[in-house]
Amino acid sequence: MHANLWHPWRRRGKTRAMLESLPVASAFYQVDAANPQRRQRAIADVVTGLRRWRLAAALAWLDIRNRYRGSVLGPFWLTLSTGTMLLGIGITYSALFRLTLVEYLPHLAVSLIVWNFISQMVTEATTSFVQSEAIIRQMPLPYTIHALRCMMRNALIGAHNLPLILLIFALCGVFPGWEVLLAIPGLMLIAVNGFALALLLGMVCARFRDIGPIVGSVMQLFFFLTPIIWKPQLLGERAVLLPLNPFYAILETVRGPLIDGGGTLIAWVAALSYTFINLALAATFLVRFRSRVAFWV
Template sequence: MLAGSLPADAERLGPERAPPGPSAPGDALTDRYVFDAATPRRREAALDDLRAGFTAWRLAWALARLDLRNRYRGSIIGPFWMTLSTVLMLGGLGALYSRLLGLTLADYLPHLAVSLVVWSAISGVVTDACTAMINAEGVIRQIRVPYTVHALRSVFRNVLTAAHSLPMILVVFVIFGYMPGPVALLAIPGLLLLLVNAFFASLLLGMVCARFRDIGPIVQNIIQLAFFMTPVLWKPELLKELAVWLPLNPFFAILETIRGPLLEGGGPPLAWVAAVLYTAVLGTVAIAFFMRFRGRLAFWV
């Protein structure tokens, strides 16, 4: 009998009395009942997938590390090319925009360093989320692995990439003698919010972009526009009275939960409220979409 198949009399015995047959690792749903088109039990299937996927987080971590090795195979400095690119942007944009905005380097470069590193992580997560399921086409079609693993794989891949640039923030702080103080610990919940949003985005955009391949380029254009509409190169106070509307920008809200504790004494409370609200909305939509269309993903990739 092939792995993952059920005994021939399983359907006749019914979901509750079907004899246990061998199943592939991570396919907890097959062990529980036989799929019936009349009662698809999408909710149970999605929850089992999430549970099995988070249980197999080590597999996602190993696949993410393998992805980075393959991406930079033959490269001398590997992922540190991203760090070098950020350093060059920081030096060039810092020298230019500090003059345009009438700010000293000591005031502007810490803001720009944190903003560029965090924005690179956000944009990398969103862009990579669009191909999270498409890039796993071979695995999805041939091996029974929880789809949650592919979303976690995308998150871990971007975490490893962003980790190479995070020390640059500390270097800039040391050079200019800036110390954020104990309030900087609030950046940890901000990072957790970013990770949660990264997972939900990988789950939702990964499926949507697998079904509609035009969504990926649209998302990339939105990210490019958001870079200039979000206070990354410029400071929020430059908008003066219009700065109160910035929390309507979800990218600003997530960015500020990390940048605020490091630079602004914790950041505006409204930005934290907006970030939590956007996370809840994204999570609800992602889980609902996953429950409804999980069974079709193998036909979309």
């Protein structure tokens, strides 16, 4: 019945033909406040939103193009600045930790680049809906589209840093084995979490505008609590506490395969659990508050 909820525009002839073939009118929109069908609507939102990923991808690409309009290097400026930062931190901290650059740099490169990726996703998730305010108030689109747009944009930007990892591995002579492929599910896990957060934080931060800056500070805090600059082995016995940090768990699913030959089982279990919690929270919020977002943005 709601299959066509998000296709307000269809050619007349086409719709007519569809009406003849389908017993239930496909162009049919009904809302009843006494029977809000919140769960069905939320599911329809996610399903149609994911099915229309091409719109989200086009918007994400436009975001990037417009952000770097007129710039020669464009998003590769990020690659350059990450490279500079790697060099600075690499030289200083390898000396402080008494590690050789070849031992330290691959770990730092992977951790910092993946961290930037995660951190960017989280920070921009806070504005996923507010940023699309003009569209949300003018046309009924699945909210999933806006969250997907936010996630895809950051995934594309994050991908610009990946060549740095290859470069540093080549320079340091690190050639990890086939375990490297495990980093792919790790990256996918980050994307799924980014999408769920764009829904969840997008909604919360549209309603409460103070949450955005708080999220920024929290990310700053976790930058130091997560093994990015320092190696997890340096914690000694206290390393058992690390999986309590969700950012460590998620980061480890990519860092582990690239640096330590696979990542610990406990990190994977923790990462999957955090992802599940994140998705469950996002789903709950979407079901409960989806119809309010248009008033919040």
